[in-house]
Amino acid sequence: MDEEENPRGGARGEAGNSTPDDGGADADADAGTDTDDIPSNDASGGDGSADGSADSSAVEDDVSPEDIDIQASIGPDADAPDASDEDLDQHKDPDVGLDKVVLNDDEGSKGLFDDLLAGEPIFENKEVLRPSYTPHELPHRTDQINQMATILVSALRGETPSNILIYGKTGTGKTASAKFVSQELESTSQKYDVPCEVEYINCEVTDTQYRVLAQLANKFIEKNVERIEAEQERLDEMRTRATEDPNALEETPYDSIAEIDERAAELDDDADEMETVPMTGWPTDRVYTTFFDAVDYKERVVVIMLDEIDKLVEKSGDDTLYNLSRMNSELDNSRISIMGISNDLKFTDFLDPRVKSSLGEEEIVFPPYDANQLRDILQHRADVAFKPGALTDDVIPLCAAFAAQEHGDARRALDLLRTAGELAERGQADTVEEAHVRQAQDKIELDRVVEVVRTLPTQSKIVLFAIILLEKNGVRNINTGEVFNIYKRLCEEIDADVLTQRRVTDLISELDMLGIVNAVVVSKGRYGRTKEISLSVPIDETEAVLLTDSRLGDIESAQPFVQARFDN
Numbered sequence: 001m002d003e004e005e006n007p008r009g010g011a012r013g014e015a016g017n018s019t020p021d022d023g024g025a026d027a028d029a030d031a032g033t034d035t036d037d038i039p040s041n042d043a044s045g046g047d048g049s050a051d052g053s054a055d056s057s058a059v060e061d062d063v064s065p066e067d068i069d070i071q072a073s074i075g076p077d078a079d080a081p082d083a084s085d086e087d088l089d090q091h092k093d094p095d096v097g098l099d100k101v102v103l104n105d106d107e108g109s110k111g112l113f114d115d116l117l118a119g120e121p122i123f124e125n126k127e128v129l130r131p132s133y134t135p136h137e138l139p140h141r142t143d144q145i146n147q148m149a150t151i152l153v154s155a156l157r158g159e160t161p162s163n164i165l166i167y168g169k170t171g172t173g174k175t176a177s178a179k180f181v182s183q184e185l186e187s188t189s190q191k192y193d194v195p196c197e198v199e200y201i202n203c204e205v206t207d208t209q210y211r212v213l214a215q216l217a218n219k220f221i222e223k224n225v226e227r228i229e230a231e232q233e234r235l236d237e238m239r240t241r242a243t244e245d246p247n248a249l250e251e252t253p254y255d256s257i258a259e260i261d262e263r264a265a266e267l268d269d270d271a272d273e274m275e276t277v278p279m280t281g282w283p284t285d286r287v288y289t290t291f292f293d294a295v296d297y298k299e300r301v302v303v304i305m306l307d308e309i310d311k312l313v314e315k316s317g318d319d320t321l322y323n324l325s326r327m328n329s330e331l332d333n334s335r336i337s338i339m340g341i342s343n344d345l346k347f348t349d350f351l352d353p354r355v356k357s358s359l360g361e362e363e364i365v366f367p368p369y370d371a372n373q374l375r376d377i378l379q380h381r382a383d384v385a386f387k388p389g390a391l392t393d394d395v396i397p398l399c400a401a402f403a404a405q406e407h408g409d410a411r412r413a414l415d416l417l418r419t420a421g422e423l424a425e426r427g428q429a430d431t432v433e434e435a436h437v438r439q440a441q442d443k444i445e446l447d448r449v450v451e452v453v454r455t456l457p458t459q460s461k462i463v464l465f466a467i468i469l470l471e472k473n474g475v476r477n478i479n480t481g482e483v484f485n486i487y488k489r490l491c492e493e494i495d496a497d498v499l500t501q502r503r504v505t506d507l508i509s510e511l512d513m514l515g516i517v518n519a520v521v522v523s524k525g526r527y528g529r530t531k532e533i534s535l536s537v538p539i540d541e542t543e544a545v546l547l548t549d550s551r552l553g554d555i556e557s558a559q560p561f562v563q564a565r566f567d568n
Contacts, residue, residue, distance in 0.1 A: 121387070122425045122432060128385040129418035131411050134179045139380055140373045141173045144364055148181045151362050152337075155196045155301040156189060160328060160335040163359050165309075167345050168366030171409030174341050175307055177366070182305060195300035197223075203312035209320040210284055212312065214277040216304065217291035221274045224297045228267045235264050270297075288323060292330070299333045309340035310347035318355045325358040368408025374400035377410050378417055386421065391432050395420065398437045416440050449537045452514055453545045459499060462490050463507045465546050467517060471535055472543075478533045480505050494551045508533060516542075 127133055138145065144166075154161045168174045182198040189196035199219055206212050239260050241248035254260050274294065277287055295302060304324065306312065312320060327336050338359060348356050369377065378396045399420070403413030419440035424432040456464065466486035470478050484501045491498045499507075508531065512519040519531045535542070547553050 118428070120430070122390045122421050122429075123385060124387050125385055126418065126421070128381050129414045129421075131175075131414070134176055134183065135381070136180075137380065138173060138177055138180060139376045140369065141177050141366070144173075144366055145177050145181055147364055148178065149184070152181065152185055152303065155185065155303065155337065156192060156194050158194065158301065160301065161303065161337040162361040163325065163338045164340070164362045164364060165348070165360045166339065166341045166364045166366065168343070169368055169407050169409070170343055171403075171406075171411035171413075172366040172368055173410060174366050178305055178307075178339060178341060182303065185303070195298070196303075197300055198303045198305060200305045200307065202307045203310075204308040207311050207315040209316050209323075210282075210287055211279065212306075212320050213284070213287045213291045213323075214279060214282075217277045217287060217294050220291070220294035220297070221276060224274055224294060225271055227298065228271050232264060232267055235260050235267075292327065295327075295336065296331050296334050301335045301337070303337045303339055305339045305341070307341045308343070310342040310344040313347055313350060318351045321359055322352060322355045325355060369404070369410050370408060371397075371400045371404035374403050374408065374410060374413050378413055381414060382417065385418075386432070389431070390421070392434065394434050395432050395437055398434055402437070402441055412444070415444060419444055446538065446541060449516070449542060450545050452516065453537075453542055454548070458496065458549070458551060460507050460511065461546055461549055461552060462494075462496065463487055463504055464511060464516065464542070465552055466490060467508075467533055467535060468539055468543050468546070471539060476534075479530045480508065480533070481530075483508065483533060490552075490555070493555055496551065505531070 128135075148164065148166075151164055152161045166174050166178060179200070182200070185196060186198055188194075199216060201212060201215060203212070206215055238249065238252055238254065239257055242257050242260070249255060254263070275290070277290055282290075309321075321338070321340075324336060324338055340359065348360060351359070375396055378399055382391060382396060396417070399413050399416045402416055403409050406412050416437065417440075420436040421432050423439050423443070424436045427436075429436070453461075453464070463483065466483050467478060469486055470482060475482065480501065484504050487504055488498055490496075508517065508519050511517045516535070516537050517533055518536045519533050521529055522532050523529050
């Protein structure tokens with residue numbers, strides 16, 4: 001590029017190549033004339049004059065790196081300890097303000113959560129409305145709580161309490177009441193220095209004999225190790241005091257430092273023998289022996305609370321209950337009592353008679369709540385969960401009424417109230433109103449359907465999909481034979497095993513029990529009886545959940561299968 005096209009570059013090039021003998025000063029002056037609108041940043045401090053003249057000494061003298069004042073060029077460091085406000089002000093650009101430096105700092109630019117946090121919160125303590133919360137007071141369960149307390153009080157006397165079975169439908173306060181009594185039992189045992197412990201196991205999660213015994217063994221091993229470590233610390237203190245004062249052991253069980261060392265060695269051996277049980281891999285009898293040794297390590301009364309105990313029996317039989325209920329005859333130091341909690345009033349029908357007789361020594365039944373009782377429970381929790389004035393007067397009665405229709409389920413009532421509050425808070429409403437409760441009712445019902453349908457076995461999903469196809473195509477009064485015909489076609493399409501019609505009828509009955517379909521037995525007179533089937537859940541949402549299953553999602557077009565109704 002020549003000088004005319006790039007005056008700045010050309011001028012600098014001439015100046016850079018010139019010497020005092022060939023007119024370097026004139027070249028520098030020309031450069032200043034061609035670029036008179038560009039501020040000079042000459043490191044040597046030379047200034048271009050208004051008429052374009054320049055100090056020729058700036059060109060004549062060679063500039064070395066040592067001659068360049070970096071600080072003067074870039075200005076003082078604001079973080080430097082010796083930087084004064086006056087120095088900083090001298091290097092500020094008067095045309096550049098802070099508002100030009102800070103980007104996107106206007107009121108209209110907000111983050112993702114700013115709008116959500118803008119509204120006033122409705123909840124004071126939302127956790128109070130969750131099923132996991134154990135309240136300090138349980139309205140309308142005083143009789144059942146007192147009954148449990150009278151049975152378990154023998155543990156505080158060092159005796160073995162009777163085994164207890166607690167029955168009741170979902171949401172009738174069984175688990176909350178049992179946990180409340182357990183907390184009171186443990187706190188009272190500490191008050192009177194009586195060794196009494198309660199261990200809680202949810203058998204819906206821990207549903208095999210191996211897992212139950214392993215979980216219990218590991219809990220007691222952990223407690224035993226903590227006890228050993230605490231005793232070793234006391235022995236160390238005794239040893240230190242005895243070293244300084246030989247009379248320090250007079251009021252202790254030990255006569256000499258050698259006895260203290262001997263006891264410490266025994267504790268070390270005990271700790272080494274306490275091996276944690278892995279969740280898989282050991283023979284069951286080894287797990288049982290480990291649990292037996294761990295629980296019998298010291299004197300104590302243990303109450304084992306088995307929530308959803310019917311799930312354990314359903315999955316792995318009654319071997320676990322048999323072993324636990326027979327342990328007391330073999331234990332030397334400890335005593336064990338079992339507290340079983342079940343939603344199924346008839347699960348003991350499947351138990352071995354010996355297990356049933358020992359396990360069901362005491363039975364406590366929790367009846368469903370009525371609407372008035374649910375209202376008291378909700379009001380009791382709402383006073384703690386919500387800010388004052390956050391609920392309109394009709395919210396709690398409506399939640400109680402909805403839950404009373406579901407067999408007096410307090411858990412459902414609490415979920416309904418909590419969800420209504422969450423919906424109101426998301427909508428940035430000041431109060432929870434009746435409309436929020438009705439929205440919450442629809443949301444909870446849909447969530448329940450989605451979860452139940454999603455966890456169905458594959459064969460049940462195929463049967464349900466067959467019913468959905470028939471209803472979507474306008475078929476009414478669907479009978480078992482029509483469902484079976486569509487079911488067979490679907491199985492052939494996805495290469496699944498075809499069950500017998502009797503087994504498909506059983507699956508329909510199971511869907512009826514879950515509330516997904518409504519199956520009514522109808523008499524056809526001389527032609528016998530049949531089931532008329534209809535859906536009890538939203539079609540589109542249920543179909544969408546079914547199609548998330550990889551096997552059912554492979555069906556490209558199920559429309560032709562409906563013609564099988566006319567092939568029967």
